[in-house]
Amino acid sequence: MSERLFVNVGKTFLKSPIILASGTCNMGRELSEIYDLSILGGLSSKGLTIKPRAGNEGVRVAECKAGMLNSVGLQNPGVEHFIKYDLDFMNTLDTGVIVNVAGHSTEDYIDMVKALDPHKDKIDALEINLSCPNVKEGCMSIGSDKEQIKKIVGELRKLTDLPLWIKLTPNVTDISSMALAAQEGGADAVVLINTMLGMAVDIKTRRPVLHNNTGGYSGPAIKPVAIRMVSECYRVLDIPIIGCGGISEASDVLEFMIAGAAAVEIGTASLVVPDCPVFITDELEAWCEENDTDIRTLTGTLRLW
């Protein structure tokens, strides 16, 4: 790996700015059969809850222009199973291990962090999911209220020294106030953005395509929204931002970083071209060489008109 790609997200060192986004890489096993994940800065686990979750009824996916809707609904084996069967595997991948933490209530998040903190030597950061749009309680309903964000992050801060990255929802009027609330609660970073709430209609049946009626919109279509939010938040925050939303090319990574991201997450692109981080990484390295630039120096260099 070229040293040109090293980044720091607060106190967390990553050998590349590229992280695989939660929910698009499972626990890493399947993609590790396709390419060497050690080229990545990190991998964020499937969103985990205290108890196993079966997730939502199908149909769970609807293709859209330049993206897709999903309503998986946090299907996961539960945190105990994860610690027993997945965490050690993730540690064999020679990349940053990010654990995505979800829940239905403040108590759930507290229990999750209590369960994971004893394994902190195997975890690089906890990504607190306050933004999944596909579950009835918790997640997005907490993440769209700044008082609740501040309170829950504050509670979690007392429980662990692990870096807390707060993944926020774009389905709010003022993203910067949400990001500031996370910072005030003691977050180490914010992750912007999770999926946008959407719907697709089957014109034959006049029913929503998704059995859950609504789902999270992801893919290249949401990139401009994500970049705008990263830029807005960068101007008010003291903590770093991890950019996420529609990245599928090296130039997307550069855009996010110039707008203010210290690192980025690639999500839906992995569902279409599983090994896209390989050529994105190669292109970023080439870009850094050509421009005689270390990638970390790009963060926040945007000059607004």
Add this chain to the structure above:
Amino acid sequence: MNKDFFCEVVSRQMLNEDTALIEFSCEQIASVAVPGQFVNITCSNFLRRPFGIASVNKQTGTFKVGIKIVGEGTEELASLDEGEGTWILGPLGNGFELSSDKYILVGGGSGVFPVNFLYEDLVSKDKSVKVVQGFRDKSQVIMNNPDYILTTDAGDEGIKGNCCDGLDTLSEDDIKDATILCVGPMPMMKAVSSWADGHGLDCYVSLEQRMACGIGVCLVCVCKIKAQEEGIPFDHKRCCKDGPVFDAKEVIW
């Protein structure tokens, strides 16, 4: 490691007005694919399109897929001409387990394509194979073979009725100790699974769901499978990675 290949079209044959059989060149896929596996093919739409493998030729390093036109993506893929190409991820999923000596294959809809691959594979291994295929009417009949038992709902070709009516025409000798492998629409597979149960036969089905990644990372293509652990009503298994082939007895229809 890598499973994503740029594959050129070697031949294209229209089987009827809305279904094409396309042969792609790709030694890596052709050399390892087994019946029941599928490929995920790139088109201009956002997501890839999954297709069961219809045939492989290890000598020429080519494989075939059947593409029924149902929308923009399949229309584009079905019209790929010789010399044109696209990115194909595969082979994906688990194929059928083929250790028995005697099989009854049942195909319907786009399931006739994987059934063709099964038939070619089993015949080449000198296994005993009977095939039943069901269609709506004569105009839909594709991938047929004089050795197959053909059924149509309309009764304008073959036996009038569905696949189970076709299965009913098999002799006791044909049925004894056979394993049924079925690929087709869900109601058909459910009916065939129940027929197999009634005759005390093992039955394996290839399930289909709307898919995205095809490699087991996104969890959108799940189906309900009886849970291993007590106290849980069912497991949501991934069609693409845990399947698409499942023991019919485990499927919650």
